[in-house]
Amino acid sequence: xxxxxxxxxxxxxxxxxxxxxxxxxxxxxxxxxxxxxxxxxxxxxxxxxxxxxxxxxxxxxxxxxxxxxxxxxxxxxxxxxxxxxxxxxxxxxxxxxxxxxxxxxxxxxxxxxxxxxxxxxxxxxxxxxxxxxxxxxxxxxxxxxxxxxxxxxxxxxxxxxxxxxxxxxxxxxxxxxxxxxxxxxxxxxxxxxxxxxxxxxxxxxxxxxxxxxxxxxxxxxxxxxxxxxxxxxxxxxxxxxxxxxxxxxxxxxxxxxxxxxxxxxxxxxxxxxxxxxxxxxxxxxxxxxxxxxxxxxxxxxxxxxxxxxxxxxxxxxxxxxxxxxxxxxxxxxxxxxxxxxxxxxxxxxxxxxxxxxxxxxxxxxxxxxxxxxxxxxxxxxxxxxxxxxxxxxxxxxxxxxxxxxxxxxxxxxxxxxxxxxxxxxxxxxxxxxxx
Numbered sequence: 001x002x003x004x005x006x007x008x009x010x011x012x013x014x015x016x017x018x019x020x021x022x023x024x025x026x027x028x029x030x031x032x033x034x035x036x037x038x039x040x041x042x043x044x045x046x047x048x049x050x051x052x053x054x055x056x057x058x059x060x061x062x063x064x065x066x067x068x069x070x071x072x073x074x075x076x077x078x079x080x081x082x083x084x085x086x087x088x089x090x091x092x093x094x095x096x097x098x099x100x101x102x103x104x105x106x107x108x109x110x111x112x113x114x115x116x117x118x119x120x121x122x123x124x125x126x127x128x129x130x131x132x133x134x135x136x137x138x139x140x141x142x143x144x145x146x147x148x149x150x151x152x153x154x155x156x157x158x159x160x161x162x163x164x165x166x167x168x169x170x171x172x173x174x175x176x177x178x179x180x181x182x183x184x185x186x187x188x189x190x191x192x193x194x195x196x197x198x199x200x201x202x203x204x205x206x207x208x209x210x211x212x213x214x215x216x217x218x219x220x221x222x223x224x225x226x227x228x229x230x231x232x233x234x235x236x237x238x239x240x241x242x243x244x245x246x247x248x249x250x251x252x253x254x255x256x257x258x259x260x261x262x263x264x265x266x267x268x269x270x271x272x273x274x275x276x277x278x279x280x281x282x283x284x285x286x287x288x289x290x291x292x293x294x295x296x297x298x299x300x301x302x303x304x305x306x307x308x309x310x311x312x313x314x315x316x317x318x319x320x321x322x323x324x325x326x327x328x329x330x331x332x333x334x335x336x337x338x339x340x341x342x343x344x345x346x347x348x349x350x351x352x353x354x355x356x357x358x359x360x361x362x363x364x365x366x367x368x369x370x371x372x373x374x375x376x377x378x379x380x381x382x383x384x385x386x387x388x389x390x391x392x393x394x395x396x397x398x399x400x401x402x403x404x405x406x407x408x409x410x411x412x413x414x415x416x417x418x419x420x421x422x423x424x425x426x427x428x429x430x431x432x433x434x435x
Contacts, residue, residue: 010038020057021045039400040393049074052414052421054398062396065413065425071258071283072329073416079286079325086321093316094121100320107327109294111265113274116294121315123289125254125281126154129217131293131309132277133158136248138303142212143175146202146242150181150404152224153217153252162217165224165404175211177202181225181404182234192234196241203245213247215276220267221256226403227371227410229364235271243276248299251275254291255369258283259330259415262340262367270366286326290319335415339367345419346370346411349426357433359384370411371402380407391432397425 012025021043028036044062046054051073054062064074072079086100094101105119122128137143145162147153152165160166161173172178179198180186187194203213216238222228239249256267257280263270266278276299281291291314303309313319330336347365350372354360361373361380374385385401388409392399402410413421 010043011041015042017042039398041390042393044393044398051076052417060396062398063421063424063428065397065399065411065417065421067398067414068255068260068412069282070287070414071260072286072326072333072335073414074287076286076325076329078329079288079322082321082325083288083318086318089317091316091318093310093312094314095310098317098320100317100324101315104320104324104327107324108292112278112294115274115296116278118297118300119292119294120300120309121319122281122291122293122311123313123319124154125252125279125291126156126159127311127314128254128279128281128291128293129154129159129162129250129252130156132217132250132279132295133215134307135277135293135295135300135303136215136250138306139299139301140212140214140246140248142206142214142247144203144206144211144213144247145173145176146199146213146216146247147176147178148181148218148222148225149178150225151178151217151219153219175214177206181222182228182238183225191231192237195234196237199238199241200245203242203247213242213245215248215250216242217250217252219252219255220271221261221366221369223255223369223402223410223412226373226408227364227369229366229369232270233272235268236273239273239275248276249273250277250279252279254279254281254283255412256366258326259336259339260367260369260412262336262343265336267366284326285319285322288319288322289313290315290323330415333416338418339415342417342419342422343367343370346422346425349422350429353426353430353433357430359388359433365411368413368415368417371408372411373403373408380405382406385409388429388432391435392428395428395432397428 045057047057048055052064054064147162150165153159153162161176164178179202182191182195242249251268253266259265261267268275277295279293284290343365350363359375361375363372373380374388376384382405385407389401400410402408
């Protein structure tokens with residue numbers, strides 16, 4: 001959850017809760033403590049999901065325009081079948097020989113450039129990024145990490161310190177050096193040149209403090225920074241900059257990966273760059289906890305020679321079966337093509353709406369990852385964005401907000417989201433804006 005989505009969070013003092021939901025909130029507060037958050041001014045009580053739809057306790061359908069975790073659709077029958085079949089046969093870890101993890105590893109690596117030829121498995125994207133940091137430290141001898149100013153990369157101690165977006169309770173670590181997000185507003189002289197210079201400047205600042213660079217980590221769609229889709233290619237200069245300083249480039253594909261952008265399987269491919277490491281998570285198992293880190297063999301060589309790696313659940317037989325089923329669905333249902341076509345329809349609909357609703361500012365997107373700035377009196381407004389998010393919720397359409405100030409709508413539906421779903425979203429947004 002980013003700072004941008006926090007503005008949309010539940011406020012019990014103003015929520016219109018049913019007695020049953022009020023009781024659920026009380027149970028949450030008593031059992032889960034104060035750090036958990038609920039979305040929306042009035043929380044949503046969901047009991048099942050199917051495809052791009054979620055259903056509440058009364059059987060009402062909710063159009064899901066937000067959840068990339070269920071990347072191939074909620075409760076996809078092929079994924080559920082693979083999970084149940086493997087769980088009923090064998091569920092064990094990677095210290096025994098088993099074909100399943102090897103079949104999946106070889107298949108997954110086939111989606112990457114040949115230079116990226118090793119894969120290690122974890123349970124979450126947070127773990128994958130944490131492991132990448134350990135490997136980068138071993139490979140470079142450095143500890144310094146460069147992130148963007150509203151990044152999100154995980155919830156372990158190390159990755160939370162790299163995640164500017166999760167709130168003031170977590171300060172950047174001593175080895176973390178934030179730089180402004182790669183936008184023209186931040187780098188009016190050019191994003192590629194400006195962002196790469198910011199990386200060099202951050203490395204110089206590290207050395208002034210006696211710190212050596214270890215890595216640059218970026219979400220390749222910059223989703224927490226408000227969604228930055230272009231100009232395509234600027235990440236190549238950024239990768240060149242960190243490598244020249246002795247560090248590695250880690251592409252965080254937890255949100256843009258697995259066909260999300262509609263242009264390619266991975267977000268980094270839109271930039272014509274081959275990272276040193278690539279982390280994956282959430283969509284990889286369609287809700288089952290499976291994640292991974294892919295890397296160049298030379299990057300892992302020193303770490304592998306001196307340290308053992310083991311993760312009890314990472315890469316277990318059930319995880320491998322589930323992840324393989326997700327790949328099969330992406331391929332067989334042509335979800336990459338669908339993301340491209342449906343994303344284009346969504347953007348076109350937003351462009352049309354913008355001609356009649358001055359509240360809609362800049363629209364940007366890549367496949368089924370779309371953002372639109374919300375304006376009030378011509379200026380970006382987090383408060384107005386929150387109102388739109390919550391009024392869409394009242395119409396049973398689920399989205400969130402993004403960006404450092406929370407002033408951009410974040411639209412990121414499951415990949416089977418079609419043109420008819422896009423039309424329904426646009427029609428509902430039109431009614432909300434008219435209010």
